[in-house]
Amino acid sequence: MTLRSLFLCFFVVAGLVTTATPAEAQRFFFDRWYEVRGRTTLDVRTVRGKIDVSVGDPGRVDIKGTVTLQWGFDVPANPAELARQLTGNPPVEYAGGVVRLRPPVNADQVRALTLGYEVRVPPDTRVISESDSGATAIRDVNGAVSVKTQSATTSIWRLGGDADVTTG
Numbered sequence: 001m002t003l004r005s006l007f008l009c010f011f012v013v014a015g016l017v018t019t020a021t022p023a024e025a026q027r028f029f030f031d032r033w034y035e036v037r038g039r040t041t042l043d044v045r046t047v048r049g050k051i052d053v054s055v056g057d058p059g060r061v062d063i064k065g066t067v068t069l070q071w072g073f074d075v076p077a078n079p080a081e082l083a084r085q086l087t088g089n090p091p092v093e094y095a096g097g098v099v100r101l102r103p104p105v106n107a108d109q110v111r112a113l114t115l116g117y118e119v120r121v122p123p124d125t126r127v128i129s130e131s132d133s134g135a136t137a138i139r140d141v142n143g144a145v146s147v148k149t150q151s152a153t154t155s156i157w158r159l160g161g162d163a164d165v166t167t168g
Helices: 003-018 079-088 107-112
Strands: 027-035 041-046 051-055 060-069 092-095 098-101 113-121 126-131 136-139 145-149 154-157 163-167
Touching: 027 079, 041 051, 041 113, 051 126, 060 079, 060 092, 060 098, 079 107, 079 113, 098 113, 107 113, 126 136, 136 145, 145 154, 154 163
Parallel strands: 041 098, 041 126, 051 113, 051 136, 126 145, 136 154, 145 163
Antiparallel strands: 027 060, 060 113, 092 098
């Protein structure tokens, strides 16, 4: 075996070990909702997780979180337990008219998990969305929309207000 073949074989095997296929991916879920009054802001941030925002019922924000286990050399030995901890106490809060959805902050959870959000908001909600590499979709919102991504698909349509979109 040539040195070139050996390197190619190593990178193929490394890619198989560090990349989860849909069949291998294990997911955990949580739901939260908040009754909201007046002008509401949704401030959602992810690292690798998908962000999907659309219009739901007036006066209510519905959140569905999806936690997906990651595979690789640097992943802790207990990713399922970390996922259960995160779904039991997700980084979600509502205060002062702002619903904040965040990625995990615990270092082990960051290495082991991806957290994505599917959110239904009142029509006039202002949306602030930021993702490093998770796909973002925002539709039918009448409030102002601000989207920042580094390297992901961004889909925005049928907006009724201003939109500011920045991508890397």
